[in-house]
Amino acid sequence: MMERRFDRFVRFGIALAFAAHAVAAAAQAPPIQPPPTPPPPTMSAAAESIYASARPGLLQIRTLVEAAGRQSSIGSGFLVSADGLAVTNYHVVSQYALEPKTYRLEFARPDGTQGALKLLAIDVANDLAIVRLEGANLPHLSFDDAALANTSPRGERLYAMGNPLDLGFTIVEGTYNGFVEKSYNPRIHFTGAINPGMSGGPAVTAAGNVAGINVAKRLDGELVSFLVPAGKAAALLARAQTDAPLDLSHARDEMDRQLLAWQADFYHALGEQGFRSAALGPYQAPESAAPWFNCWARTNADQTPKPRAQLDSTSCSSQSSLFIAEDIETGRAELSHAYVRSVDLNPFQFAAFVSQYYGAAGMIRSWSRKRLTQPECHEDFVEHGEGPAGPVLRTVWCARAYRDFAGIYDVAITTVTQDREKEALVSRLSMQGVSYDNAVTLAQRFVGEIAWAK
Amino acid sequence: MGEVMTSPHAENAIWVEILSRLHDVATRYRCAVLPITVGRAYDNDIVVDDPHVAAHHLRIHRADDGTLMVEDLGSLNGLYVDRERERRTEVALDAEHDLRIGATILRVRSTAHEVPAELPMVRGLPYWPAAIACIVGVFALAALDLWLSETGEPKAIRYFTPLLILTVVVCVWTTGWSVLTRVFTGHARFGLHFLVVAAGLLAYSIYDQVAEIGAFAWSWTSLATTSYVIAWLLLGAICFAHLVAINRARRPLKIAIACILAAAGIAMQTLKQREYRSTYGQPTTLNRLEPPALRLVAPQHDAAFFTDSTALRTTLDKARTVEPESGDASGENDSDD
Numbered sequence: 001m002m003e004r005r006f007d008r009f010v011r012f013g014i015a016l017a018f019a020a021h022a023v024a025a026a027a028q029a030p031p032i033q034p035p036p037t038p039p040p041p042t043m044s045a046a047a048e049s050i051y052a053s054a055r056p057g058l059l060q061i062r063t064l065v066e067a068a069g070r071q072s073s074i075g076s077g078f079l080v081s082a083d084g085l086a087v088t089n090y091h092v093v094s095q096y097a098l099e100p101k102t103y104r105l106e107f108a109r110p111d112g113t114q115g116a117l118k119l120l121a122i123d124v125a126n127d128l129a130i131v132r133l134e135g136a137n138l139p140h141l142s143f144d145d146a147a148l149a150n151t152s153p154r155g156e157r158l159y160a161m162g163n164p165l166d167l168g169f170t171i172v173e174g175t176y177n178g179f180v181e182k183s184y185n186p187r188i189h190f191t192g193a194i195n196p197g198m199s200g201g202p203a204v205t206a207a208g209n210v211a212g213i214n215v216a217k218r219l220d221g222e223l224v225s226f227l228v229p230a231g232k233a234a235a236l237l238a239r240a241q242t243d244a245p246l247d248l249s250h251a252r253d254e255m256d257r258q259l260l261a262w263q264a265d266f267y268h269a270l271g272e273q274g275f276r277s278a279a280l281g282p283y284q285a286p287e288s289a290a291p292w293f294n295c296w297a298r299t300n301a302d303q304t305p306k307p308r309a310q311l312d313s314t315s316c317s318s319q320s321s322l323f324i325a326e327d328i329e330t331g332r333a334e335l336s337h338a339y340v341r342s343v344d345l346n347p348f349q350f351a352a353f354v355s356q357y358y359g360a361a362g363m364i365r366s367w368s369r370k371r372l373t374q375p376e377c378h379e380d381f382v383e384h385g386e387g388p389a390g391p392v393l394r395t396v397w398c399a400r401a402y403r404d405f406a407g408i409y410d411v412a413i414t415t416v417t418q419d420r421e422k423e424a425l426v427s428r429l430s431m432q433g434v435s436y437d438n439a440v441t442l443a444q445r446f447v448g449e450i451a452w453a454k
Numbered sequence: 455m456g457e458v459m460t461s462p463h464a465e466n467a468i469w470v471e472i473l474s475r476l477h478d479v480a481t482r483y484r485c486a487v488l489p490i491t492v493g494r495a496y497d498n499d500i501v502v503d504d505p506h507v508a509a510h511h512l513r514i515h516r517a518d519d520g521t522l523m524v525e526d527l528g529s530l531n532g533l534y535v536d537r538e539r540e541r542r543t544e545v546a547l548d549a550e551h552d553l554r555i556g557a558t559i560l561r562v563r564s565t566a567h568e569v570p571a572e573l574p575m576v577r578g579l580p581y582w583p584a585a586i587a588c589i590v591g592v593f594a595l596a597a598l599d600l601w602l603s604e605t606g607e608p609k610a611i612r613y614f615t616p617l618l619i620l621t622v623v624v625c626v627w628t629t630g631w632s633v634l635t636r637v638f639t640g641h642a643r644f645g646l647h648f649l650v651v652a653a654g655l656l657a658y659s660i661y662d663q664v665a666e667i668g669a670f671a672w673s674w675t676s677l678a679t680t681s682y683v684i685a686w687l688l689l690g691a692i693c694f695a696h697l698v699a700i701n702r703a704r705r706p707l708k709i710a711i712a713c714i715l716a717a718a719g720i721a722m723q724t725l726k727q728r729e730y731r732s733t734y735g736q737p738t739t740l741n742r743l744e745p746p747a748l749r750l751v752a753p754q755h756d757a758a759f760f761t762d763s764t765a766l767r768t769t770l771d772k773a774r775t776v777e778p779e780s781g782d783a784s785g786e787n788d789s790d791d
Binding site for chain 2: 383440
């Protein structure tokens with residue numbers, strides 16, 4: 001809340017300053033011509049030569065519907081070895097990886113040559129894939145040493161390449177802004193225009209070496225784009241060169257294995273980082289101490305008409321989303337607390353008010369019957385067996401399984417304190433893509449920490 | 455009456471009654487001299503204006519032993535007794551069974567036929583006080599429920615609209631049954647029907663509240679999620695009561711109608727819930743909490759709660775291997791299981 005207000009204030013200040021300046025300039029007559037500044041020739045010249053040298057190694061990667069022979073999605077990629085190994089994003093080839101009988105992969109090079117692609121390896125957590133095209137002595141790009149060592153200087157110029165919106169191969173100049181601080185999966189913050197279709201393309205340094213792989217952008221900002229660090233691609237490449245290629249008929253098993261390994265690390269780290277207690281009225285409730293959570297607060301105090309129960313909530317969600325397919329994402333965890341107190345509701349009305357936050361049962365995001373089972377829930381009144389003294393909690397546990405992957409679930413647990421008639425704390429922990437055991441362990445810990453404030 | 459007593463043929467006279475389809479007497483002819491004939495032609499003793507009746511259809515006479523007999527005079531459409539399908543040529547008459555010729559129903563009774571004792575006159579409207587008490591209870595509960603779930607800005611329209619709808623539904627429903635009763639029996643019995651619907655609604659309102667609070671108090675979610683079953687059973691019972699209020703005949707048929715109605719309603723709603731759940735993946739949980747003071751069960755220890763939560767895993771693992779139901783034709787096979 002503080003951060004948002006501060007942010008708003010700063011922007012407002014800048015806008016005022018600009019307006020004042022413009023008025024002052026208009027009052028002067030005649031307008032003074034700014035001194036001619038020659039364009040920096042080195043920059044565009046650099047981009048020109050970088051594009052010229054990198055271009056032969058670029059690929060457009062198309063997913064075609066087998067039956068129709070037409071493209072259903074496009075992305076980019078780049079060659080990394082003379083014998084035809086290329087790097088792209090997992091999400092560029094995900095349709096093919098999940099449904100190899102329905103789709104096939106094809107590449108198109110800037111010189112117009114086309115051909116079939118073989119999918120060798122995937123890394124779902126880092127959104128990477130290695131593909132191979134037939135050929136020898138192919139032009140290719142290499143990885144940047146500073147990027148591999150994570151020593152790239154902030155502000156370094158990077159050049160993202162790819163084929164945006166199927167318009168043709170493009171080079172985009174931008175700036176390296178270090179790693180995204182709150183992202184669990186390492187991502188480079190690249191300030192430059194990455195557009196759909198450029199996914200999987202390289203972002204290279206001025207020397208023409210790959211520092212990252214184009215992967216995503218924020219829709220609510222300008223030029224806020226993300227790259228997968230080169231080191232992750234180099235590691236997957238090394239694995240693809242030594243290991244047996246991905247068995248497409250069992251691609252889901254491989255993804256399942258990767259998701260299980262990912263969630264084991266993620267939820268272990270979440271537990272390791274521990275919880276810190278936040279005071280909410282007469283209660284204390286756990287908030288994650290992990291750094292990769294984005295937290296927002298909300299209140300209904302300023303609503304009109306004046307709310308009959310005041311609600312102050314905080315909601316923290318982890319920046320750890322994993323793309324699986326168009327209709328399913330996973331990998332996020334959310335902790336939220338809402339402290340509600342009656343203004344002029346009687347106990348029954350207050351219970352009805354609180355029910356709004358209990359009833360939804362807290363499953364994150366939309367549901368797809370193709371991807372997820374129907375949720376199953378268990379609810380009861382719960383009291384602490386051990387740990388700090390706390391109120392009786394009305395608790396509901398809801399879980400649903402992923403149809404494609406064994407042993408992975410979405411789980412949400414919601415609790416409502418039951419010790420006061422006109423005050424309550426509604427707490428929720430939602431976990432996506434979690435193993436059942438991890439979910440139970442973490443939820444048990446979460447519930448155990450909901451207590452009366454000391 | 456005196457005329458009958460003094461007539462020399464009083465013992466032998468008969469009444470031929472033409473009945474409506476609802477077995478009310480439409481016209482009644484006194485015939486002192488037998489035999490008589492019945493038919494469409496004007497030379498009959500009793501003329502019946504039914505195109506399916508022969509010109510000379512029946513002959514009614516007294517047999518040697520004094521029994522009243524009726525015989526078919528060779529008509530095309532024949533002579534039947536009651537609802538029987540077997541055609542008769544000659545029938546010995548008693549006072550209870552009807553005769554069917556063409557589309558006309560006849561009953562023949564002798565003047566010696568005994569009538570049941572006089573019924574006492576029912577004074578006043580015995581159903582109204584009870585019905586009004588019930589409907590006041592229904593409205594009070596509905597208003598209370600609306601008030602207790604009022605969490606936003608209080609607005610009169612929130613109470614007015616549902617209560618108005620309830621009023622209109624009760625009026626239309628009661629009127630409908632009364633009209634039906636009037637058609638079949640000649641009496642509307644509005645008060646009785648009103649009592650039936652008011653009592654039924656009161657029973658449902660009470661059950662609904664008890665189920666909602668009980669589901670919370672005993673932590674028994676299915677009490678609330680399956681309350682529609684009781685609602686349909688009650689609707690079946692209400693319809694049965696209405697049917698009995700019309701008349702007391704054919705009780706098994708009416709029970710069957712009520713059961714079919716309730717079963718169809720329950721099946722429909724169960725299917726609809728299933729479909730909704732499988733389309734939107736909505737979990738089934740309690741959707742209304744009550745004040746903590748209403749809790750009647752002891753809380754579980756958290757370890758026990760999580761043991762129970764872990765048990766859901768088996769169900770989920772089984773569900774993930776079952777192909778999801780789809781909206782196309784193949785889904786219809788699945789919906790039967």
